[in-house]
Amino acid sequence: xxxxxxxxxxxxxxxxxxxxxxxxxxxxxxxxxxxxxxxxxxxxxxxxxxxxxxxxxxxxxxxxxxxxxxxxxxxxxxxxxxxxxxxxxxxxxxxxxxxxxxxxxxxxxxxxxxxx
Amino acid sequence: xxxxxxxxxxxxxxxxxxxxxxxxxxxxxxxxxxxxxxxxxxxxxxxxxxxxxxxxxxxxxxxxxxxxxxxxxxxxxxxxxxxxxxxxxxxxxxxxxxxxxxxxxxxxxxxxxx
Numbered sequence: 404x405x406x407x408x409x410x411x412x413x414x415x416x417x418x419x420x421x422x423x424x425x426x427x428x429x430x431x432x433x434x435x436x437x438x439x440x441x442x443x444x445x446x447x448x449x450x451x452x453x454x455x456x457x458x459x460x461x462x463x464x465x466x467x468x469x470x471x472x473x474x475x476x477x478x479x480x481x482x483x484x485x486x487x488x489x490x491x492x493x494x495x496x497x498x499x500x501x502x503x504x505x506x507x508x509x510x511x512x513x514x515x516x517x518x519x
Numbered sequence: 520x521x522x523x524x525x526x527x528x529x530x531x532x533x534x535x536x537x538x539x540x541x542x543x544x545x546x547x548x549x550x551x552x553x554x555x556x557x558x559x560x561x562x563x564x565x566x567x568x569x570x571x572x573x574x575x576x577x578x579x580x581x582x583x584x585x586x587x588x589x590x591x592x593x594x595x596x597x598x599x600x601x602x603x604x605x606x607x608x609x610x611x612x613x614x615x616x617x618x619x620x621x622x623x624x625x626x627x628x629x630x631x632x633x
Contacts, residue, residue: 412559446523446609446624447562492561506552506577507622509561 413514416487422480424513426493429474433495437507438467438478441490450478450491480515488517520545523625525610531631532600540595540628542610550613551593552622553577553585555606562609568593600632 416422428436434455439447451462453469453476460467466479476493491514494507526541544551549570554562554577564577568587582604584596593612597604607629611622 444626446611446627447622448624449621506564506567507562508578509554509563511561512559 412511413516415516415518416483417518418485419482422478422483422487422515424478424480424491424493424515426476426478426510427474428476428493428495428510430495430508431474433508435496436467436469436476437494437496438465438476439492439494439509440487441492441512443489447492483515483517485517485519488515490514522546523610523612523623525608525625525628527628528626529629529631531633532597533633534600534602536600537596537598538600538630540597540608540610540630542593542595542625543591544593544610544612544623545591546612546614546623547590548612548614548623549590550622551587552611552613553583553593553595554609554611555579555604556609556627557606565595565608597630602632604630605632606630 437452438450440450441447451465451467453460453467458469464481468477480487490512492512493510496507523544552567553565556562563579565579565583566577566585568574571587571590574585574587587593607627609627610625613622
């Protein structure tokens with residue numbers, strides 16, 4: 404079946420450095436991608452999204468890059484802070500109105516540990 | 520708004536017991552979802568609903584049932600609990616007109632089946 408996966412299960416980052424979290428997806432029909440942040444004991448929280456007609460989108464301290472050629476998604480966090488310590492998930496969705504509807508397929512997650 | 524609320528927060532079940540996980544949202548969202556998250560893993564969709572009276576299976580529906588009699592509530596039923604259902608369960612909701620990624624998640628229910 405279709406799947407979304409991550410390359411690195413754990414990422415240790417020095418406070419103030421930039422973080423890069425990678426994600427590979429396999430469904431070439433996916434046209435919408437999302438990054439979620441999950442802190443310990445809490446539900447996932449939306450960070451940023453990107454449509455397949457874009458290759459880059461920026462938010463506050465975060466940037467998502469999409470490479471459709473190699474089906475790769477990444478999340479960059481600038482000036483990583485202790486509050487960024489969490490598990491980060493990528494998710495993908497097929498075309499609106501298609502069989503996928505509003506259903507998201509999540510990757511396995513990457514834990515980011517910020518060292519002071 | 521309280522957002523998405525889930526009860527209970529934690530429950531221990533014996534094999535074969537049944538229980539209902541409650542989920543309520545007060546944002547008037549028409550889409551609601553149930554996910555399970557196994558330790559160290561991502562979320563897998565169990566069931567979802569696009570509106571009151573309409574439900575559909577997700578990726579891992581076996582062993583679960585849902586109902587959607589109102590816009591606000593989307594309970595998840597386990598009829599015969601099995602150890603494989605030990606997991607953390609998250610309910611989420613979204614508004615159809617919003618971007619698909621804007622799913623609001625509840626705090627989760629941790630279930631242990633022994």
